[in-house]
Amino acid sequence: MEGSMKTGIMGGTFNPIHNGHLILANTAYETLGLDKVLFLPSGTSYMKKHVLATQKRVAMVRLAIARYPQFELSLVEAFRQGNSYTSDTLSYLTKKNPDTCYFFIMGADALFQIEKWKNPKQIFSLAKIVCAVRDDYNLAELKKKGQQLQGLGANIIYLDMPKIKISSTDIRTKVNERRSIADDVPVEVADYIQRERLYYEKD
Numbered sequence: 001m002e003g004s005m006k007t008g009i010m011g012g013t014f015n016p017i018h019n020g021h022l023i024l025a026n027t028a029y030e031t032l033g034l035d036k037v038l039f040l041p042s043g044t045s046y047m048k049k050h051v052l053a054t055q056k057r058v059a060m061v062r063l064a065i066a067r068y069p070q071f072e073l074s075l076v077e078a079f080r081q082g083n084s085y086t087s088d089t090l091s092y093l094t095k096k097n098p099d100t101c102y103f104f105i106m107g108a109d110a111l112f113q114i115e116k117w118k119n120p121k122q123i124f125s126l127a128k129i130v131c132a133v134r135d136d137y138n139l140a141e142l143k144k145k146g147q148q149l150q151g152l153g154a155n156i157i158y159l160d161m162p163k164i165k166i167s168s169t170d171i172r173t174k175v176n177e178r179r180s181i182a183d184d185v186p187v188e189v190a191d192y193i194q195r196e197r198l199y200y201e202k203d
Contacts (some may be wrong), residue, residue, distance in 0.1 A: 002132055007099040008037035009093075011077065011086060013168070014194065015049050017064045020166040020183045021092065022071075028105045029070050035106070038074040039065055042084040052198060054078050062190040077097050091128040102127040103157070108137045111145055111156075124153040129136035132161040175199040 010025045017039075023075045025037045050055070060076050065071035076092060077084040090102060104127040106114075111131050116121050123129075131146070133139060137156075146156045166184050174181050176199055181190050193199065 005097070006032065006034045007097075007100050007192055008032070008034045008088075008103045008105050008130070009040060010020050010037055010105050011040040011042060011089070014039070014041045014061050015052050015058050015168050016057065016060045016185060016189060017170060018166045018168060018171055018189075019183075020108050020164040020187050022064060022068070022162055023155070024105060024107070024159075024161065025071060026043065026068070027132075028103065028159055031159060032103060032130065032157065034038065034070075034103060039071060040074045040076055040089065041078045043078050043080050056196060056198060058190055060189050063192055064186045066188070067186075085118040087117070087122040087126075090123060094126050103130050104128070105130045105132070105159075107132050108134065111149070114149070115152075120149075121152050123153070124149070128155045128157055130157045132157050133158050134161050172199045176201050179196070 005110065008028050010021060012021070014021065021039075025039070028034060029037050037131070039061050041054065041061050058073070058075065062073050065073060086104070090104070093100070093102060094194065106129065108131055111129070116128075117123065129149075132143070133142060143158070144160070147152070149156065157179050159197055171181050172186050174184070175193060181193070185193075
């Protein structure tokens with residue numbers, strides 16, 4: 001798995017993508033000396049319902065990362081038929097780029113969920129796990145979970161992160177309530193949401 005190219009992976013529904021995603025990706029990029037970070041918007045999510053159309057989420061990711069040369073959009077999951085599974089995605093990417101070492105970037109919450117994902121052992125065999133540690137999280141609890149996962153073959157890197165109080169759920173609520181999201185998302189994404197009238201439940 002030790003390849004000459006070090007590539008980060010930021011997966012998710014990105015419903016919508018926000019500044020927290022960009023800060024996390026950039027922190028991983030700088031701290032771990034990555035060559036680039038791939039943003040992989042999911043297609044059909046088997047874990048989340050009522051997700052915005054893939055095409056619109058992809059458009060927002062493209063707008064959000066356009067100014068960052070170290071970030072790249074990947075459509076590996078976006079238009080795949082059926083459910084998107086991280087294990088399948090990593091398997092595909094590893095076969096396509098055997099000389100690349102992948103770093104799968106996630107929030108602390110996801111570390112407690114990953115055993116419920118499809119083929120967690122395969123995920124651990126194909127990528128290093130980069131876990132964002134925020135100051136509101138119990139680090140001892142997190143590392144205890146990490147040790148359990150290491151027993152399944154996980155190689156976990158803990159990434160110190162500033163506390164970012166931004167979530168896609170809050171952004172959708174703000175938009176629906178006609179509140180500003182200027183501090184939460186890049187201006188291009190805010191403009192797109194307004195132009196396409198996304199997340200408005202009542203017009």
